[in-house]
Amino acid sequence: MIREDYIMRMVKQFTRAVTKILRLKESHKYHAALKTVNETFQKLFGLNSEVFDSLSTESIIELLKLEHSEIMQKCFWVAKLIKEEAEIYESQKDSRISESKYLKSLELYLEGITYGDNSNVYDYFTKIKEIIDKFEQSEIPNRTKYKLLRYYEKIENYSKVEDLLFELLELEEDKRDIIEYGISFYNNLLTKSDKELIDENLPRDKVIKSKLRLDEMKSIS
Numbered sequence: 001m002i003r004e005d006y007i008m009r010m011v012k013q014f015t016r017a018v019t020k021i022l023r024l025k026e027s028h029k030y031h032a033a034l035k036t037v038n039e040t041f042q043k044l045f046g047l048n049s050e051v052f053d054s055l056s057t058e059s060i061i062e063l064l065k066l067e068h069s070e071i072m073q074k075c076f077w078v079a080k081l082i083k084e085e086a087e088i089y090e091s092q093k094d095s096r097i098s099e100s101k102y103l104k105s106l107e108l109y110l111e112g113i114t115y116g117d118n119s120n121v122y123d124y125f126t127k128i129k130e131i132i133d134k135f136e137q138s139e140i141p142n143r144t145k146y147k148l149l150r151y152y153e154k155i156e157n158y159s160k161v162e163d164l165l166f167e168l169l170e171l172e173e174d175k176r177d178i179i180e181y182g183i184s185f186y187n188n189l190l191t192k193s194d195k196e197l198i199d200e201n202l203p204r205d206k207v208i209k210s211k212l213r214l215d216e217m218k219s220i221s
Contacts, residue, residue, distance in 0.1 A: 007070060010044060014077050017043075021084050030088050037081050044077060049085065052078065057107040075112030076124065079105045083131065099134070103144060106131040110147040113154065125155065142171055153185065158200040161185060162210070169217075179218050186211035
């Protein structure tokens with residue numbers, strides 16, 4: 001009960017803070033909005049926004065794991081706060097900072113999803129797509145594309161998985177990991193019905209052909 005009360009207080013605190021940040025952004029009070037983001041990081045996590053800026057996505061996840069509870073929720077909170085920062089810097093025409101923050105926010109959303117069941121994934125689909133759309137004119141790093149692979153597979157967008165899979169096969173020098181992932185992916189597809197595969201524009205003969213191509217690549221790698 002004490003733990004539940006603590007989490008509820010955090011949820012309310014986070015919700016109030018986001019509402020305030022949005023109001024300040026709408027009024028173009030960007031400095032005050034960034035200050036509120038920083039204060040929210042301090043209140044919820046005991047660290048300021050500069051610390052989260054300096055940490056890698058993996059380090060942030062390890063930090064959030066220290067309390068061994070509500071990892072997914074906290075991950076989404078951090079992702080949301082960083083996304084708000086990104087939007088503020090974008091409004092101020094600072095593309096370098098905004099792009100960096102969008103990328104970290106995206107990675108945290110994708111990481112957070114791994115801690116929930118499939119019912120949680122779709123709640124964040126729109127947020128994730130909004131950030132992905134920000135990178136239409138710039139390249140998403142390969143490390144993030146690997147996270148996207150697993151995300152698209154989890155939401156069963158198999159055609160997106162295939163597109164990213166072969167994109168990474170073109171980009172990566174050491175292809176062993178992506179080949180192994182691809183073989184596992186196609187083996188999973190082959191357990192599905194013909195209708196499911198056709199609905200994803202991945203007919204069985206195409207799946208078999210792609211898997212054979214990866215098997216051949218594996219044999220010579």
